[in-house]
């Protein structure tokens with residue numbers, strides 16, 4: 001469809017190895033010099049269960065899945081009805097099916113794609129130790145035009161230590177699949193890999209967020225596991241251990257957020273990662289961090305909600321709790337990465353902002369970015385690192401919450417002689433002594449609001465692309481499909497500007513007004529059921545009269561075509 | 572060379588006036604803490620004193636060390652964070668029976684088993700003082716003076732020291748606010764004992780439990796040497812009347828502290844992403 005990419009879905013029930021085949025395909029694409037993206041769709045089973053590896057391989061960097069898959073390789077049809085909706089196919093797509101697994105089932109057949117048979121199971125059974133997924137992978141590689149050598153080199157690297165026999169079996173199955181594919185109908189093929197000399201990284205959004213935290217200066221993490229945020233912690237645990245920091249598993253999120261508050265109070269940049277249910281448990285103590293002016297970072301990898309919701313699938317519906325969830329007037333930071341590489345930049349920036357402003361920052365990532373892997377160019381170095389305004393020793397009559405021009409007061413770190421004070425979530429005076437006086441409440445509320453409002457966030461508050469009378473305003477993982485849609489719309493002669501908000505809180509009215517100057521129509525694109533982002537924009541920003549909204553809940557991703565169609569209808 | 576005069580307990584008292592009712596047991600706990608810190612001899616800036624919410628949890632502001640008055644029930648989590656992030660600091664935590672055993676009960680159990688090196692003072696008055704007199708987890712089942720439970724709770728109370736022993740605390744002692752010198756000694760011993768130390772202090776609430784003034788007749792110092800084996804301590808505590816003061820258990824578990832290593836740079840870690 002797009003002309004520079006090919007999309008492949010590999011599906012199968014537990015044990016078929018769809019995810020493994022997908023990982024190998026992505027690694028091989030990287031070796032061959034392509035860019036790419038892989039997300040996964042998993043069933044609720046703890047182990048096994050149906051799985052789909054959803055890939056898009058491209059000759060240039062991409063940030064979104066395509067509208068449909070060019071090739072669907074089904075190792076079997078177990079539980080296909082559960083995720084068929086996530087596997088859209090076009091008329092010229094090809095479904096590769098094993099005749100032993102029966103007819104193409106109805107939920108897939110409705111797409112009206114071409115189908116071809118490949119007896120993957122029987123081919124595999126003819127090879128000692130041969131596996132179905134390797135046969136399918138060999139066929140897929142030939143069909144999309146990915147050099148088999150690149151897969152072989154990945155196999156050698158990954159299976160080499162499992163011994164000659166395992167490697168030989170995988171290689172034989174791969175080649176058998178590739179040979180069998182010669183007579184199959186053709187599929188969209190990959191173009192030539194760019195020889196741009198750019199070092200490729202293969203990284204997930206969750207790993208990127210962990211790396212961003214580390215590069216920002218985080219040295220202490222306390223956390224409680226939760227899908228889909230756990231991989232942030234799994235990456236950080238050994239990384240912190242190797243670089244002089246520490247990660248501690250807490251008994252729950254009430255403990256983890258408070259341990260982080262303790263770590264930060266003690267002077268060590270501290271963070272945690274969680275998902276919606278954990279963020280809900282943390283909100284009381286996030287208010288404590290606001291009131292006591294204790295910097296910290298919470299990475300929330302959003303999943304379908306409310307309640308336990310859909311733990312394994314994405315949604316942007318924690319926006320409201322992140323923005324409005326704290327009791328009292330509690331100004332804080334909400335930062336949203338809008339791509340897998342931005343999970344690194346935005347998290348690193350959030351550490352910098354939290355530390356500079358002595359307040360908590362919530363980073364709103366989501367499952368779609370967190371658990372997706374991308375082949376990206378090696379990210380450039382970002383200058384943002386933790387730098388806290390600390391108090392020198394022995395300040396006479398030290399006031400922890402002194403009213404200053406910037407609203408930021410020097411923080412005395414335990415161990416600093418002469419400035420001992422008690423941090424407090426009770427309203428307090430400048431010294432930190434509890435106070436219920438109206439004047440202290442007013443001045444400390446003003447201070448905490450002012451320090452966020454007066455800070456210069458530079459250009460990073462949003463990514464703005466293009467200039468036109470139509471603007472698409474979006475955030476987070478909805479940004480990828482918007483970017484792709486705008487490229488396609490341009491090819492059709494429709495110009496639109498993109499405004500993707502990275503800084504959700506504090507709001508930036510002047511910057512938004514400038515960005516919307518001359519804009520007559522706004523299309524809001526988000527992944528929630530109740531238009532949380534649209535309502536947030538309405539509450540805080542002046543939008544033109546003509547506003548349309550694409551807002552759908554997870555787990556289905558927003559497709560570029562939908563956005564293009566909406567823009568075309570407007571014209 | 573500057574000769575430093577040792578700090579006295581007065582040097583550890585702040586000028587903030589306590590909100591406590593006259594006669595409240597918590598005043599004595601405050602004196603005990605400042606005495607213990609003076610005897611410890613570390614500079615004020617190297618002490619962190621963490622609390623939750625309640626009358627008793629106000630205590631850090633009345634001392635002159637670094638402190639954190641957090642939210643209800645989470646003192647132990649903040650304290651653990653401080654110690655884990657800054658192993659060089661001496662960490663104390665304090666709060667009431669409601670703060671530590673009701674809303675913070677889960678953290679209490681895990682703090683005991685995690686065994687981070689810190690000292691936790693529970694000021695037990697068997698009532699919620701701050702919210703004006705409701706039953707707490709240590710209140711007797713037939714105490715009828717709360718509007719919320721006019722016929723008593725009908726629920727068995729927990730005994731903090733037994734709970735701590737079962738959960739794995741490494742040092743357990745009980746004191747009485749009426750004897751601040753003994754409480755000071757117990758706090759100092761707790762600080763000096765590695766791992767998690769619980770100092771359970773019977774601290775009367777003269778306003779909502781005036782009958783607790785009689786505790787001074789009930790308390791009695793333990794004449795046994797501190798139990799070092801869990802089974803022995805269990806056995807003794809099974810028949811304890813709840814008024815025995817002194818060191819009840821001194822274990823030898825190693826304190827929990829993740830190692831700090833420098834084995835790699837961030838650039839080394841980044842290389843793993845390159846294909």
Ligand SMILES: Cc1ncc(C[n+]2csc(CCOP(=O)(O)OP(=O)(O)O)c2C)c(N)n1
Pocket residue numbers: 624625626627628643666667668669670671694696698699700701702707
């Ligand atoms: C989340 C939350 N729930 C309830 C309260 C109200 N509250 C404040 S202190 C307290 C109980 C205090 O009892 P205890 O910890 O025994 O301390 P004491 O006042 O007796 O010293 C309660 C219920 C609160 N501050 N926060």
Ligand code: SF4
Pocket residue numbers: 590591592594595596597626627696700701775776777778779
């Ligand atoms: S209410 Fe009870 S616990 Fe609170 S200060 Fe008064 S006497 Fe002390």
